[in-house]
Amino acid sequence: MRNGLRIAAVVFAAAGLMTPVGAQGAPAVPSTPTHGAHRPSAARVVPVPGTVNARDVGGYRTVDGKTTRWGVLYRTESLSNLPPDGVTALAGLGLGSAIDLRTAPEIQADGPDRLPAGVTTVPLAMDDNSLFAFIGQVVRSKDPAYQQAQLGDGKAAARMRGLYRGFVTNPANRAALGTAIKHVAATPLPVLFHCSAGKDRTGVLADTILRAVGVPASTSEGDYLLSNELRAATDKALRDQVKAAGYMENPDLLIPLQRVETAYLKAFRNQAVASYGSFGKFLSKGLGIDASTILQLRTKRVM
Template sequence: MAPTRRAVSTSVLAVALVMPLASGTAQASPAANHPRLAHSTLMTSRVLPLPGTVNARDIGGYRTYDGKTTRWGVLYRSETLSKLPPEGVHALADLGLRSVIDLRTGPEMQADGADRLPAGVTLIAQPVDDTSLFAFIGMVVRSKDPVYQQQQLGGEKAAVRMEALYRAFVTNPANRAALGAAVRTVANSHEPSMFHCSSGKDRTGILADTILRAVGVPASTSEGDYLLSNELRAASDAALKSQLKAAGFMQDPTLLDPLLQVRSSYLGAFRAQAVADYGSFGAFLTEGLGLDTLTLFKLRLRIVG
């Protein structure tokens, strides 16, 4: 029996609230190329063929200032793992993971569901505040009011909200504590680890940026890893916007683009706030995130080969 209009609308709204589009297999093309990546062949090995995700990848293979390279198969980043089908759980098990760091907030986990993890993998909840972005998006989409949606998201309003979100990753003490704890978990791990938020792009992106730069990866290279989310999420984001329009939730779903995308200006807001508050990136690591020299040394040994 074909689903009713009401059933379809409810499903689409659930997708809108959670942000990542539930999918059975990764949608990204391994042949996709990013201008900041030195070799297009990296895309084949970097993007994980993890069913139920579109933005799961390895952060290995990045060159550091001293000519060394981040290790493959040690640390992974992803979006939510709550949509994994059984074959996705099996693929996750093949990575040999022992811990998964979940950066989602409580309301996100309640709406999106718990991670589906293989037996023996420890889930570590380190929620990072999204400044009510999750609730805000749901409110705006549910309104179905194009005038209200334009008022809330039009012009530069959505982008300004995103930059405020990124600054709050630094200014919010609880966020700094959670990010610092996540870095310590990675540094002290002896088995492969993964970290994620809902879409795998914002909180996951700044944690990846922090770790990569902390172990000596140039800021421009780390930014390339951050921006890669736009390519990997492009197909699922386009499908989400199409569904929202077809179901009558938004006349102009492109208003969501600043919220769905990552942008250099967002990452720049995070980096600038860290320097403004602590004087340098190094001081942000030690004073802001509470990472001591031994932890940073262990992180480098863990991540760089």
């Protein structure tokens, strides 16, 4: 799983297998953008063929009674394997830019984003703490005892917690997070951001943005955990294929890497406070986000 980690891409690229197709297809989104418009909560999941974890970050209430705007900020998984109708669906969102949080090895393995004409890629790699290489190596070993030793007995979850702490302690990761937030604050056009699975790096960026504009931490956590529901069928298909291909006798060892967990998000949040004293100081001192940037962010992304 890389970081943000579409495990499918890591395992299958590393092992020379095919990445499983999403569990269910999706119709194209309407061709008319709805920038800032109110939309029903059922519209949170954005139907982009070729994805299973594409969503609108609108509709969340802030502590001062406002609401994040629909149709101006989106989070997804990798866009490197979109079919033509998936690209058409993205075009209907009216995007100005797409922030890609993947590392160079991930992009090399999975391919660059497939985006509509006129959408600018903003590359802001966040380090994966060597998970991309590690998981590929463990799966390719085909050694059940070695796989158990590396991933079993809570070791996989511990690696994930370490990954999330690294989003704070790694200066390059803080720089990428800060630059991404400044970009979202500065541009008036709809923005999309993604990593590989759209759950870890994407989840941390979404959590930071939502909390920065005043969405309660518990509400933001709910957005983060939604990845488990949306990715469940695809992740199960991956495990089934890894076992069928003879790479793992116990593919359930991958589950802690495929899922998001409250404990992972807490590792990120707690490290931010431990390193900087508070979430606000993490924003200002850790990410370089000043009050004027927060005001810009709220003006463009909250109604």
